Amino acid sequence: MSFINDPITFLAEWITQFLGGFLPEAWVTFIVTLLGVIITASFGLVFVIFLIWLERKIAARFQDRLGPNRAGPFGLLQTFADIVKLITKEDVIPEKADKLTFNIAPILSVVAVLLIWAVVPFAPGWIGTDLNVGVLYIAAVGSFGILSILMAGWSSNNKYALLGAFRAVAQLISYEVPMLVTLMVPVLLARSMGMMTMVESQDLWFIFLAPISAIIFLVSSIAEVGRTPFDLIEAESEIVAGYHTEYTGMKFGLFFAAEFLHAFTIGVLFAIFFLGGWRGPGAEQFRLLGVVYLMLKGLLGYFVVMWVRSTLPRIRIDHMLAFNWKFLTPLSLALLVMTAILDKVFGDTALRFPVLLAGNGSVLLVTWLALRWTSRRHTKERRVFKKRPVAKPA
Amino acid sequence: MLDHWIFIGIFIAIAAVFPLLPIVLARFVAPRKPNPIKLDTYECGMETVGDTWVQFKVQYYIYALVFLVFDIETAFLFPWAVAFDALPLFAVLEGVLFILILAGCLLYCWGKGALEWS
Amino acid sequence: MTVEQAVFLFTSALILFSGFMMVTRRNLVHAALYLIVALFGVAVIFVLLEAGFLAVVQVLVYIGAIAILMIFAVMLTRGDISKEQEPVNADFGWALMLAALFCFGLIILIGQWPAVNSQAPALSAETDTVFELGSALVSPDAYVIPFEVASVLLLAALIGALVVARPHKKSK
Incomplete structure (x- = not known):
């Protein structure tokens, strides 16, 4: 060596x-x-x-x-x-704020994101620590981030901050459900929760075996981070600055840095779970190349996140939660069931890729037909116009 | 296996120190001129009206409830997914049954209107 | 004193301390935050027992869902969030005596259980505990019935909670 x-x-x-x-x-x-x-x-x-x-x-x-x-x-x-x-900048702590919680919240926010990097596999053999429960560990430290938002909103003693924190937590916990369910699909395909094993079993990248699950994972991760179109958490025009209204100076900077790092981290996680992580030509011999491949794929994921951010408008909270519970969750559950059954029957054969792809395609087709049917039902209801008074010249 | 987790333990300690450094630095560098207006709670530039409480909206609680049920469901399903290789098709179908019962749970919530925002 | 023992002593002290603080705080949200510290301590104990999966599930479910549910319940039902609660009432003496009786009774009972002082059989270093747990959960001669019953239990719990929590249609 x-x-x-x-x-x-x-x-x-x-x-x-x-x-x-x-x-x-x-x-x-x-x-x-x-x-x-x-x-x-x-x-x-x-x-x-x-x-x-x-x-x-x-x-x-x-x-x-x-x-x-x-x-x-x-x-x-x-x-x-x-x-x-x-x-x-001056560090202003509001008078009636709960000092300890107020100070801990930004630190907890950064710690929650940094802890994810402990299990990221950079190259064959280079990983912080190869926990055998790496995937679930990542979901668990996400919950510290959610807690930090709640602490920040409550300790500011500001009803807008508290309201913003509640809405943020409602969004984050809602989108954690499809994220966890679609996270189970790579675990199923790799037969392990360890991050290194996850990358090593991607002879064929998992995005080809479970494309729709990959997209749902990306969408729910974007919602977890709080990026547009899901950035109700910090909708400046609506509820001032949400849960970090009362934070100034470097503490605000820490929330800011935690959000950016989290956005990049989900790009890297997407690369690990679905794009093959550090796999690429020559990565086994020259370990540094593995890091380069991972970073490139992570930056690709991050670019997609930024692209979505610059393109789409913000979604209203009731639309956002309806989208999660009535579309993403049932769809991800259906995909998990389909992947589980098909992978058990065809998993060890050469038919794995075409069968799973066909499975995903059929779920997509069924979803599209269902959406068409419901929207046609809605348009039929809306087509009945009531005559409204129209301004006419006297 | 324990030394894997010792890494995590040390990581938590170091990761807690890293954000502290700029805050401690700011304590020395930043000005500190408190006055009552600055320390007041922010309410779009006006005086605060009423006590600090939030409108009681039970929907937040219901979302947390439904999330809890699905969280526990995924906690059960992860070992099932890890042991996938050793399971016969029957065992996979048992897991699918588990998922279907909880999908039924979701359908119940949907039908009862528990997932509506307002 | 090995590292493991030191970590265990520190974590146990942390759990006991935050448990004590949790039941004596007047501010309910502070109590909830101390509960979270106690739950995190329990996760560390799971790690010391080489049950990494349980530790992670403890953080994910208890801290990530149940603690948040409790904080929501506290913040949404208490109105003024800075109001403080009196932690004890007039029957404090009786409750203390009863709790002490119960606690010592439990300690004596559990002390007579043979498994307390025996050593658990050592697993080989190769066993992947999550794999074993997964196969045990769905194998017909292990825990498949409790596994399926758990899902029905979750369904029942959610239906019950919704019946209680959902706002009823106001008849006007």
């Missing part, structure tokens, strides 16, 4: 050997683990600085303008300028 093939393992072994010379073994393991933790946690945070710039540039280009281009070449230092600005 040379340095070029596998830098991280090489370095880990070298450090273990070097420290093992003068420290007891438990300390050595601890220090190596600590280094691994710091690298994994910093990777996400350092990337988010680049991501905020990328997001602003791409959103700007979608809107036919330039985006930040003053601070540094191509505006690359814009995020640093923003961070400096936010740090120097």
